[in-house]
Amino acid sequence: MMKETTIREKIELASSKYIDMIIAEPLLPTFILNELKNNPTNFLKMPTAKVIMKSQLISQYKDGVKKGIYKKVDPIHFITNILSLIVFPFICSPIIMKMEKLNKKDFNKMMNQRKKLIPEWIIQMIKK
Numbered sequence: 416m417m418k419e420t421t422i423r424e425k426i427e428l429a430s431s432k433y434i435d436m437i438i439a440e441p442l443l444p445t446f447i448l449n450e451l452k453n454n455p456t457n458f459l460k461m462p463t464a465k466v467i468m469k470s471q472l473i474s475q476y477k478d479g480v481k482k483g484i485y486k487k488v489d490p491i492h493f494i495t496n497i498l499s500l501i502v503f504p505f506i507c508s509p510i511i512m513k514m515e516k517l518n519k520k521d522f523n524k525m526m527n528q529r530k531k532l533i534p535e536w537i538i539q540m541i542k543k
Contacts (some may be wrong), residue, residue, distance in 0.1 A: 419471075421475075422472065422475050422476060422479065422538070423534045423538055425471070425472045425475075426472075426497060426533060426534040426537050426538075427530065427531070427533075427534045429472075429497065429501070430497075430500075430501055430529065430530045430533040430534060431530045433501045433502070434501060434526050434527065434529060434530055437501075437502070437505045437526075438523050438526060438527075441505065441508075444502050444505050444506050445506065448506070467494055468490065468491070468494070473490045473493075473494070476490060476493055476541070477490065479541075483543060484542070484543060485541040485542060485543060486540075486541055486542070486543055488541070493537075493541060496537060496540060497533070497537055500529070500533045500536060500537070501529075501533060504525075504526060504529070505526070508522055511525075
């Protein structure tokens with residue numbers, strides 16, 4: 416029997432995997448944004464949103480709301496916050512790097528630190 420992971424563990428894993436992927440492919444967020452802007456119907460056909468909203472993560476969140484552990488907010492806000500905390504810094508990396516005088520290596524180090532910070536921030540947002 417496989418141990419069920421906690422919401423925090425799921426967010427840590429998602430943060431870690433997505434941050435690693437974007438560090439490896441830094442143009443990916445910009446590419447996706449351009450595709451969304453130029454060909455929105457192609458992305459709307461993808462089942463990603465439906466899969467996410469029916470995921471174990473959302474089920475655990477809803478269960479936690481019923482048990483009084485988490486605040487009740489529309490789960491789309493929960494998912495949007497996770498994605499935003501992961502992706503947005505990469506999209507505005509030129510601004511962040513200039514403000515903090517970071518080179519690419521230092522920026523990536525900062526993004527790696529976020530792997531542990533993002534789950535903490537998300538849990539704090541939803542905790543009652």
